[in-house]
Amino acid sequence: MKNVDDLIESAAELATRGLSKGEIADELNVSRETASWLVERSGATTEPSDRQQEAPASPGGPQDIHVDWSAIGRDSKRMGSIADAMADMLVKHGEDVDLTIGIEKAGGPIATLVARELETDLGTYTPAKHQWEEGDIEELGGTFSRNFAGIRDRECYVVDDTITSGTTMRETIEAIRAEGGDPLACVVLADKQGLEEIEGVPVYSLLQVISVGKEE
Numbered sequence: 001m002k003n004v005d006d007l008i009e010s011a012a013e014l015a016t017r018g019l020s021k022g023e024i025a026d027e028l029n030v031s032r033e034t035a036s037w038l039v040e041r042s043g044a045t046t047e048p049s050d051r052q053q054e055a056p057a058s059p060g061g062p063q064d065i066h067v068d069w070s071a072i073g074r075d076s077k078r079m080g081s082i083a084d085a086m087a088d089m090l091v092k093h094g095e096d097v098d099l100t101i102g103i104e105k106a107g108g109p110i111a112t113l114v115a116r117e118l119e120t121d122l123g124t125y126t127p128a129k130h131q132w133e134e135g136d137i138e139e140l141g142g143t144f145s146r147n148f149a150g151i152r153d154r155e156c157y158v159v160d161d162t163i164t165s166g167t168t169m170r171e172t173i174e175a176i177r178a179e180g181g182d183p184l185a186c187v188v189l190a191d192k193q194g195l196e197e198i199e200g201v202p203v204y205s206l207l208q209v210i211s212v213g214k215e216e
């Protein structure tokens, strides 16, 4: 994915396949507003029910950026170096934690390498959105894979690639607590919200995305 034209083309293709703007936002890793803008620019349309729920895209374009980290993700050596840097931020946080949780899908491989560097156990969480097919997503829960470490009564770190709205990280923190775990910090490659904490859990990010010249 190289530029906005590629994003528009991808959004059009996904809309043609019948995906809603929310699903397109998830697929392209952009906000719903950006997904809406991309679809409108492409001239494609989404389902009528979807359009009714959408606020119109702002005429000046979206207040969002797409983070393409595939140059890192396609190379395990680069991923290892980036994961070492993320692990270092958690080391500086200074807690004695022996469990790292990755958020599927993109956070899983990163968390694996962070856990290796920190010499912790590894767990994974799959957010509810990945199980969603139709109906109310609020009625679904995410899942912790039994192929990896258990969480009950354990302190942990949480790893993902990006924070866009913060919804996924918030859901994961709540799910870990509901499972009896205690998330002490989270780390991502890029935080588009510039958050200091989510649900009382400190957020560390290698990159902070800051909008400048944004009209209020």
Ligand SMILES: O=P(O)(O)OC[C@H]1O[C@H](OP(=O)(O)OP(=O)(O)O)[C@H](O)[C@@H]1O
Pocket (backbone or CB within 6 Å): 026, 027, 028, 029, 103, 104, 105, 106, 107, 129, 160, 161, 162, 163, 164, 165, 166, 167, 168, 169
């Ligand atoms: O802060 P949010 O608005 O919740 O968005 C961030 C989430 O979106 C992306 O996941 P995506 O749904 O694209 O799945 P993936 O991990 O499989 O790429 C990303 O990996 C985060 O998990």
